[in-house]
Amino acid sequence: MAKETSGHFRSAVSGQYVTNGYGKSHPATTVREASGPHGSSGPHYRSAKTGEYVATDYGKSHPKTTVKNS
16 A cells, blocks of 8 residues: 655655654654645745745745745
């Protein structure tokens, strides 16, 4: 049986999607992606300090402390 992926957690090391269980049990090495407009479709922003996803409006208004991922 194939490993189920949720699409909500990514490995901070490889960038690959991981299961919800793995993401929840490894918070230091995974990033939770927001669902909806800040999810995986379209451009999104990450904090340069924490690596976590931030709201699009925040990312646009803080270009020196966020990174845009397309």
